[in-house]
Amino acid sequence: MPDPVISIKGLRKSYGETEAVRGIDLEVNRGEVFAFLGPNGAGKTTTVEILEGYRKRSGGEVTVLGEDPERAGREWRERIGIVLQSGRLDPYLTVRESIDLYAGYFRAPRPSEEVIALVGLESKADERTGRLSGGQQRRLDVGMALVGDPELLFLDEPTTGFDPSARRQAWDVIAGLRDLGKTVFLTTHYMDEAQRLADRVTIIAAGQIVAQGTPEDLGERDAGETTIRYRSQGREVVLQTATPVQTLHELTAAALAKDEELEGLEVTRPTLEDVYLELTADSELPTEGRRFS
Amino acid sequence: MSGLALVGHQFRYDQKAFWRNPASVFFTVMFPVILFLILAVVFSGEDVDVRGGIDATTYYVPAIMSLAIISATMQTLAMTLVIAREDGRLKRGRGTPMPPWVFIAGRVGNSIVVALMMLVLLAAIGALFGADVPWDRLPAILITLVIGAAAFCCLGIALTAVIPSQDAAAAIVNALLLPLYFLSGVFIPEDQLPDGVIAFADLFPVRHFFDAFFDAYVPAGGSAVSWDNLAIVALWGIAGLLLAIRYFRWTPRSG
Numbered sequence: 001m002p003d004p005v006i007s008i009k010g011l012r013k014s015y016g017e018t019e020a021v022r023g024i025d026l027e028v029n030r031g032e033v034f035a036f037l038g039p040n041g042a043g044k045t046t047t048v049e050i051l052e053g054y055r056k057r058s059g060g061e062v063t064v065l066g067e068d069p070e071r072a073g074r075e076w077r078e079r080i081g082i083v084l085q086s087g088r089l090d091p092y093l094t095v096r097e098s099i100d101l102y103a104g105y106f107r108a109p110r111p112s113e114e115v116i117a118l119v120g121l122e123s124k125a126d127e128r129t130g131r132l133s134g135g136q137q138r139r140l141d142v143g144m145a146l147v148g149d150p151e152l153l154f155l156d157e158p159t160t161g162f163d164p165s166a167r168r169q170a171w172d173v174i175a176g177l178r179d180l181g182k183t184v185f186l187t188t189h190y191m192d193e194a195q196r197l198a199d200r201v202t203i204i205a206a207g208q209i210v211a212q213g214t215p216e217d218l219g220e221r222d223a224g225e226t227t228i229r230y231r232s233q234g235r236e237v238v239l240q241t242a243t244p245v246q247t248l249h250e251l252t253a254a255a256l257a258k259d260e261e262l263e264g265l266e267v268t269r270p271t272l273e274d275v276y277l278e279l280t281a282d283s284e285l286p287t288e289g290r291r292f293s
Numbered sequence: 294m295s296g297l298a299l300v301g302h303q304f305r306y307d308q309k310a311f312w313r314n315p316a317s318v319f320f321t322v323m324f325p326v327i328l329f330l331i332l333a334v335v336f337s338g339e340d341v342d343v344r345g346g347i348d349a350t351t352y353y354v355p356a357i358m359s360l361a362i363i364s365a366t367m368q369t370l371a372m373t374l375v376i377a378r379e380d381g382r383l384k385r386g387r388g389t390p391m392p393p394w395v396f397i398a399g400r401v402g403n404s405i406v407v408a409l410m411m412l413v414l415l416a417a418i419g420a421l422f423g424a425d426v427p428w429d430r431l432p433a434i435l436i437t438l439v440i441g442a443a444a445f446c447c448l449g450i451a452l453t454a455v456i457p458s459q460d461a462a463a464a465i466v467n468a469l470l471l472p473l474y475f476l477s478g479v480f481i482p483e484d485q486l487p488d489g490v491i492a493f494a495d496l497f498p499v500r501h502f503f504d505a506f507f508d509a510y511v512p513a514g515g516s517a518v519s520w521d522n523l524a525i526v527a528l529w530g531i532a533g534l535l536l537a538i539r540y541f542r543w544t545p546r547s548g
Contacts, residue, residue, distance in 0.1 A: 052388060054544070074390040082388035087381030092313035093306060104302040105391040128313075148389065 003030040004063075005152055005183045006051060011060035013046050020046045022207035023060070028200075030151075033174070033184040035198035035215075037191065039280055043207040044187040045085055048156050051185065052082050065152060078107055081145035085156040085187075088137075091130030095121050095140055098129055099147055106148035119143040119173050135166025142173055153177060155186045159193060171196055191273045201272075205280040218275055225270075231263040299391065303399030304406075311369075311403055321369055321407060322414075325361035329353060329415060332480075333422045342484035347511065349482070354419035355510035356479045359441075359503040361411035366404040366442045368466050370449030374400065375462040378453065383543045393543070401446045408442045433509040433517030440523050441502045444530025448498070451533040454540035458547055473499040498529035 006028035013021040021043040028034040038044050049055040050062060053069035053076075062069060067076050089098055096112060103109035116125050119139040124132060129140060138158060145153060155174065159167045174197050177184050188194055194201045195215045203211040203218070211218055226244040228251070230237055241247040244267060255262050311317050336349035343352065377383050386396055412434070416426050427434070452469075456462050474480055476490050477500035483491055494500035505522035 054384070054388075074392070077388070077390040080388075082385070084381055084385055084388075087385050089380075090306075090310050090377075090382060092310040097306060097309065101302075101306045102389065104299065105386075105389040107390070144385070 035194035081150035367449035447533035
């Protein structure tokens with residue numbers, strides 16, 4: 001029996017004439033890492049800010065941990081953690097002080113040392129946050145959201161602007177949250193991030209949901225054609241097939257018979273990125289949102 | 294934690310951040326001291342034709358104290374709140390169970406403590422230059438300081454509503470306050486200012502606060518607590534409070 005932590009029905013949000021969110025439904029179950037994937041300007045941040053109680057919706061129903069975020073109070077805030085899309089820390093406080101400051105806001109905070117270890121900043125605990133790298137600051141950001149030991153954690157584009165190693169470190173931290181049994185609502189515009197971290201992915205484009213599923217079966221990736229690629233006598237050969245086992249068998253049998261090597265043999269299914277690009281390509285996005293098209 | 298304990302908690306960290314920030318230490322603590330030393334040296338031995346004639350040092354002690362109190366409250370709050378808002382720190386804090394007023398109370402507490410500290414520091418330095426500390430007037434000085442500090446805190450919080458970015462903060466705050474210090478007789482003794490200037494400055498709270506503080510601090514003055522001036526300062530403060538309640542923003546204006 002699924003236990004929805006977040007439930008959204010027919011959510012709408014308009015800014016003047018513009019409709020940023022145009023009627024979305026979704027549910028997030030307890031203990032899952034849920035990725036909300038979409039290009040910039042698709043309505044991700046608007047949606048997550050409505051769930052966090054920062055914005056009022058124009059229409060629809062929203063329940064987060066059993067309450068309407070617009071009316072939820074202090075008790076509700078004890079149970080959630082928020083990592084905003086952008087945000088700087090107080091540069092004059094140390095890592096430990098920043099965590100201790102936030103620990104004071106909660107009734108039953110997790111011990112600061114534990115939080116610092118959880119986000120891998122033990123060696124920087126007494127460093128001022130102004131001297132941390134971007135990736136370390138972001139991990140501290142996550143740590144400050146974990147101080148209250150929340151049931152539900154919102155992460156809004158946690159790795160945007162990171163170099164690859166900082167992303168890996170942030171991913172390890174997020175993957176660790178699942179092991180703690182937290183429910184994580186993650187927004188991102190990186191396909192690989194959703195693929196790597198999420199149990200379920202929902203793709204939003206131009207304020208509407210265009211696909212939902214696990215990273216594996218999203219957009220019926222399984223049913224798509226498989227691509228086989230190799231070189232034969234210097235020529236590149238590309239085959240599309242719905243029956244890859246049979247085609248491969250025939251190819252390799254023929255090659256073996258001729259004692260030939262299939263150079264650079266590659267068998268690929270459409271990647272999540274291919275599916276994502278296809279799904280978000282025809283949505284009418286403002287120009288700055290067309291990052292992936 | 295209870296509300297009050299939470300304010301104490303917030304205040305401790307605001308104090309740490311304040312003293313580690315070179316800009317706040319320089320502009321709020323060092324600048325008034327340097328200014329006083331310069332004025333005390335340049336005008337030493339001269340008399341100011343106020344209240345039947347007092348020496349310049351005695352004049353500048355309450356003058357620079359007024360400036361320091363306004364700087365610790367209005368200026369510090371306007372600047373640090375805008376920076377925290379644009380950094381997204383106010384928004385992040387609102388996502389926690391901490392009641393929003395606690396955050397403001399911590400900052401106001403920080404400002405008032407710094408203002409009290411500046412009072413002590415400038416009184417001590419003034420005494421070195423021969424300006425006696427009026428111990429018997431301490432109650433009047435504290436009443437004046439607290440009413441003024443509270444009012445200028447409200448004005449500082451209200452001012453954040455018209456400051457669009459971190460870069461604009463210092464410019465806007467100084468563009469408002471520096472001319473008022475000049476016109477109110479804080480930098481140039483009021484006996485050297487044309488009559489019209491003081492009359493104009495009387496439209497604003499800086500002049501009234503300076504006047505009240507002068508009355509409290511300089512024994513040659515009239516009654517110790519200048520209630521009429523303080524009433525005008527308090528009215529400004531209440532106006533600031535109402536504007537702050539209506540227009541204060543927790544989320545960044547840019548981005």
